[in-house]
Amino acid sequence: MVRGKIEIKKIENVTSRQVTFSKRRNGLFKKAHELSVLCDAQVAAIVFSQSGRLYEYSSSEMDKTIERYGKFSNDYFVPGRPQVELYLQELKKEMDIMVKKIELLELHQRKLMGQGLGSCSAAELQVIDTQIEKSLRLVRSRKAELYADQLRKLKEKERELLDERRRLHEEEIRERLVRPRLPVTLHSEKDETESGCRTKHSSEVETDLFIGLPVARV
Template identity: 85%
Template sequence: MVRGKIEIKKIENRTSRQITFSKRRNGLFKKAHELSVLCDAQVAAIVFSQSGRLYEFSSSEMEKTIERYGKFSPDYFVSGRPQEELYLLELKKEMDIMVKKIDLLEVHQRKLMGQGLGSCSLAQLQGLDTQIEKSLRIIRSRKAELYADQLLKLKEKERELLDQRRRLREEEIRETLVRPMLPVTLHTGKDETGSACRMSKHSSEVETDLFIGFPVTRL
């Protein structure tokens, strides 16, 4: 019975895919081995599974095969070394340069702080003096700017307070002017007949005469 052709596409079933990978990988390595033996060829095969596991086959040492491959593939290898390795070497060189620069900056900073000046010459000390004076001018200028900004803010705050005080004073004066006058009620007394009785300073008199003896009845 003739086996039908298998459509080449990704196997969706995970179990079937793993079984097929194992079988095909073993078949590939078997064919590579046969090719190296039958044809006296130097063969190497590298396979990474979907999970990232490495499988390899080489008819001789893998490193020698890769090195030999690099001689015929200048895009991947430069001077017999992979580009990734050369890139790492360049990064290491740059890192060493940055470390040296940082060390020099730290030494210079200590000198600016007055430390480690024993090895400085007169010219170096003069240079440090000039740099410090320049830094002080910049710091003082910035300090003056901050003081000016604070003074301006305080003046604005004072002006706001004065305006608020003036508005409050105007409101107090306005309330005083429009405050209503309390009504004054005049009370008048009335006699039994309903006629108004007016008080007079002569309506009643108080006797202040002093009598000695028995009281006399006055008519």
């Protein structure tokens, strides 16, 4: 049996109207739940009955959904917050203020670098001079700290090298003290006798001195 179309108009019968409201409300929340699950969508539904009773459904926290809706709707007002259009106007004003501050800082930086000083008065130049001197003192102080730190590290390195050199020298001395001595070679009596004979034989060599022609010796 084909269900006929229902004319969309207010139901005059109070009982029928309440029954239809209950059925259609449940159907609406069911469809909203299916939509959120099937399409991974953030869905929220708010329904007030004729008597003023509230019915709601939300796939996530209702407050976050309402807050998100307020960010995308210019006609929606979140209590305690301005409308989106006013909020954007405030952001624009803040942006303009920030741009002006950046321009002033860039101008001041150029003056500190010695650029664009033609329009500066004597008082302004004095202020710039004071700021530069202060900056120089800070830079020199930091530079001195770095140099002192480098010098300290070099001294520590030098001390380590001296300690290592002293240690190696002590090890060398200990090795010399414990190194075994070479044995002394003792000559035997035979060697002494042979040596004495060689000395005596050498002493018996003739050394006669004569004058004249050499004579053949027998």
